Amino acid sequence: MQGLSMTQKTADAEMVPFEQLGLIGCGLMGGSFALALKKAGLVKRVVGYSKSPSTTERARQMGVIDVEAPSALLAAAGADLVLLAVPVAATEATLKSIKHLVTPQMMIMDVGSTKVDVVQAARSALRDQLGSFVPAHPITGKEVAGVEHADVNLYRGAQVILTPTERTLTAHLSRAQQLWEALGCHVRAMSPEAHDGTLATVSHLPHLLAFAMMQSVLNQPAADEILSLAGPGFRDFTRIAAGEPKLWRDVLLANREQVLSQSRNFRAALDQLESLIAAEDGQGLQDRLTLASDARAHWHLGKRSAKI
Amino acid sequence: MQGLSMTQKTADAEMVPFEQLGLIGCGLMGGSFALALKKAGLVKRVVGYSKSPSTTERARQMGVIDVEAPSALLAAAGADLVLLAVPVAATEATLKSIKHLVTPQMMIMDVGSTKVDVVQAARSALRDQLGSFVPAHPITGKEVAGVEHADVNLYRGAQVILTPTERTLTAHLSRAQQLWEALGCHVRAMSPEAHDGTLATVSHLPHLLAFAMMQSVLNQPAADEILSLAGPGFRDFTRIAAGEPKLWRDVLLANREQVLSQSRNFRAALDQLESLIAAEDGQGLQDRLTLASDARAHWHLGKRSAKI
Numbered sequence: 262m263q264g265l266s267m268t269q270k271t272a273d274a275e276m277v278p279f280e281q282l283g284l285i286g287c288g289l290m291g292g293s294f295a296l297a298l299k300k301a302g303l304v305k306r307v308v309g310y311s312k313s314p315s316t317t318e319r320a321r322q323m324g325v326i327d328v329e330a331p332s333a334l335l336a337a338a339g340a341d342l343v344l345l346a347v348p349v350a351a352t353e354a355t356l357k358s359i360k361h362l363v364t365p366q367m368m369i370m371d372v373g374s375t376k377v378d379v380v381q382a383a384r385s386a387l388r389d390q391l392g393s394f395v396p397a398h399p400i401t402g403k404e405v406a407g408v409e410h411a412d413v414n415l416y417r418g419a420q421v422i423l424t425p426t427e428r429t430l431t432a433h434l435s436r437a438q439q440l441w442e443a444l445g446c447h448v449r450a451m452s453p454e455a456h457d458g459t460l461a462t463v464s465h466l467p468h469l470l471a472f473a474m475m476q477s478v479l480n481q482p483a484a485d486e487i488l489s490l491a492g493p494g495f496r497d498f499t500r501i502a503a504g505e506p507k508l509w510r511d512v513l514l515a516n517r518e519q520v521l522s523q524s525r526n527f528r529a530a531l532d533q534l535e536s537l538i539a540a541e542d543g544q545g546l547q548d549r550l551t552l553a554s555d556a557r558a559h560w561h562l563g564k565r566s567a568k569i
Numbered sequence: 570m571q572g573l574s575m576t577q578k579t580a581d582a583e584m585v586p587f588e589q590l591g592l593i594g595c596g597l598m599g600g601s602f603a604l605a606l607k608k609a610g611l612v613k614r615v616v617g618y619s620k621s622p623s624t625t626e627r628a629r630q631m632g633v634i635d636v637e638a639p640s641a642l643l644a645a646a647g648a649d650l651v652l653l654a655v656p657v658a659a660t661e662a663t664l665k666s667i668k669h670l671v672t673p674q675m676m677i678m679d680v681g682s683t684k685v686d687v688v689q690a691a692r693s694a695l696r697d698q699l700g701s702f703v704p705a706h707p708i709t710g711k712e713v714a715g716v717e718h719a720d721v722n723l724y725r726g727a728q729v730i731l732t733p734t735e736r737t738l739t740a741h742l743s744r745a746q747q748l749w750e751a752l753g754c755h756v757r758a759m760s761p762e763a764h765d766g767t768l769a770t771v772s773h774l775p776h777l778l779a780f781a782m783m784q785s786v787l788n789q790p791a792a793d794e795i796l797s798l799a800g801p802g803f804r805d806f807t808r809i810a811a812g813e814p815k816l817w818r819d820v821l822l823a824n825r826e827q828v829l830s831q832s833r834n835f836r837a838a839l840d841q842l843e844s845l846i847a848a849e850d851g852q853g854l855q856d857r858l859t860l861a862s863d864a865r866a867h868w869h870l871g872k873r874s875a876k877i
Contacts, residue, residue: 400800404866420798449798462786463799467806469842470778475861477831477838478770488868490728490757491771492708496870497805498775503865506858510851517846523785524843528836530785534777535832538825543818550814553783557811558712560796562804 276439278302283340284309285333285355287320289403290372291346292411295325297444300413310336311408312347320408333358342368349373350511356386356394363390368433370397374460374508376424376453378515384426392430395437398422398456399446400464404503417445418563424453447563461519466527468509469520471502584747586610591648592617593641593663595628597711598680599654600719603633605752608721618644619716620655628716641666650676657681658819664694664702671698676741678705682768682816684732684761686823692734700738703745706730706764707754708772712811725753726871732761755871769827774835776817777828779810 282298284291287309298304309326310333311317320326330336337343337359347355352371363369369387373379376396383394401419403410421441425434438448451459478484513520537546590606592599595617606612617634618641619625628634638644645651645667655663660679671677677695681687684704691702709727711718729749733742746756759767786792821828845854 400798402800402802420800422798459791459795459798462789462795463803467782467803469846470782470839471806471865472858472861473835473839473842474775474778475865476842476857477835479860479864480834480838481770483767484864487767487770488864489872490708490730490767491868491870492710492728493870494710494809495771495775497808498779499865500805501802502861504862506855506862509858509862510855513846513854514849514851517849521843521847524839526788527781527785530788531778531781531832534781534784535829538777538821539829541822541825543822546821547814547818549784550780550817552787553780553810554812554814556787556792556796557779557783557807560799562799562801564797 276303276443279304279342281305281340281342282307283330283337283343283359284320284326284346285336285343285359286346287311287316287326287408288346289406289408289410289412289415290399291344292320292323292325292408293413293415294344294346294372295320296411296413297416298440301443303440303443304342308336308338308340316408320411323408323411325408325411334362337362337367341366343370345369345371345373348508348511349375349379349515352379353382353386356383360386360388360390363387363393365390365392365430367393368436369394370437372397372399374398374464374512375515376422376456380424380426380453391426391428393433394426395429395433396424396426396453397437397441398424398460399441400460402504404500406505406508416441419446420563421446421448422456423448423450424456425450457516457519461516461523462526465512465516465520466523468501468504469513469524470527471499472509474499475502584611584751587612587650589613589648589650590615591638591645591651591667592628592634592654593644593651593667594654595619595624595634595716596654597714597716597718597720597723598707599652600628600631600633600716601721601723602652602654602680603628604719604721605724606748609751611748611751612650616644616646616648624716628719631716631719633716633719642670645670645675649674651678653677653679653681656816656819657683657687657823660687661690661694664691668694668696668698671695671701673698673700673738675701676744677702678745680705680707682706682772682820683823684730684764688732688734688761699734699736701741702734703737703741704732704734704761705745705749706732706768707749708768710812712808714813714816724749727754728871729754729756730764731756731758732764733758765824765827769824769831770834773820773824773828774831776809776812777821777832778835779807780812780817782807783810 282304284295295307307326308328308330309320310330317329321329399419399421441448590612603615615634616636616638617628618638625637629637707727707729749756
């Protein structure tokens, strides 16, 4: 993994607030961002747009946005910061729809879970305005979607990965880092490819496996009774299987090569454990389980790599 | 699944406390049981034994047990209730070691995660005293082991499955039900085979998959950096991979046929999702993910089957 080094932590410097956030997508991720930005005093006005007018209206009623916009273009109009919080598959069309309003002074970020496809979409949509775009992925979320679950603390303590293109303006990259740090995040930069490989391992594959686990139970005639006996281990293991189907469809398709490759790695590890079980090799099995158990017991959320 | 019907809920009737609990295995499960029984006023004295003398001593210092016994046999001596809270592979040897003290008045339970092997071990060890044994599996736990994690509320709200043999005395079966209900548990009875099939699906396989997931990350050169970017989804998905290796070695080996069979079901479900991903069949993938997501979103811990 080629981690690009970020500039020094900048949160100590006072950050000048943004005049206007154009929020495109007022769901869980977008809504939580707007709430956090407001609470931190980092934005004066939020103009929001969602595909579903009822979502936009609810966002305004909840105080997540100040003004409803009838289109993505009108949400971006006059904004010095635009946040795209839409399914990754909608990135290109959304950027195209606001393109002729984009200026070098406007900073645009996304919060998508995949980055190779998002960067490709931005290249294709923004062309000579690509410098305004800072691709971002805050590693956080909930298994429930929608603005009604927006949470001012969703981003606090989360890691945020920025995957700038070679054209991204350094002023925007620094400002993006400063902004996320001001929201309590830990910021790193890496290439879109390294991001997608890593996230396939720690996020996309686990989601796929959790979905497959649920599917595998549902395929059984006694599914209902089986589920009635599931305990706390099952609850936590499958929590992410309640994720939003459309969002995960897009992620799994967008990053399919890395996901399928990581699934092959996973199956090889599973094969090995199963061979030990089938051979009733107690010591061999215990040794493998101990490696896994120790690694998991010593890991915790936000633990830094020794190499970073 | 052939669920055996239990008698009516009996918790309303006042339960006569046990005189003496012989606790064999003073770890997380045994220690929590003793604490809960004491708090409910259902036992006058707890005599405990653990393979490791330092565990037994710590259990006494913590007030989990009242008296340290130097052997399993001496922990059982004089007890009207014996709880075996040892790894399932140790069941037969432990029951053999106390066998000549077992009377029809003594009730013996275990808390093992597998039941076919435990019942087989009890048949072989107890022979004509098999009627005293009520095989029990409280579906709860923690990813940390040891008496220092013993928790008076570990069993509260948990489901407990009893898998009586044809020789189990009905008086003991009723008393066992009453006891677990007095600790706040929901009690069901089923055959050892039905228990092991169901638990393979909702517990043993998820553990195997979580161990394999950790192993699959560790197999990669950049494991350390990859893990540093894992978020809350990964945290919950792999929580059970921190489980105790010896305990899970025993469970996976004892129930290996059911576990391997459930793994084949799981792989078939994973194959299907991956085929849709490889074919970039967005609608087909979304349909499948929606089934899984809806099922998980509507499930909750302790949810009863419509059929029960």
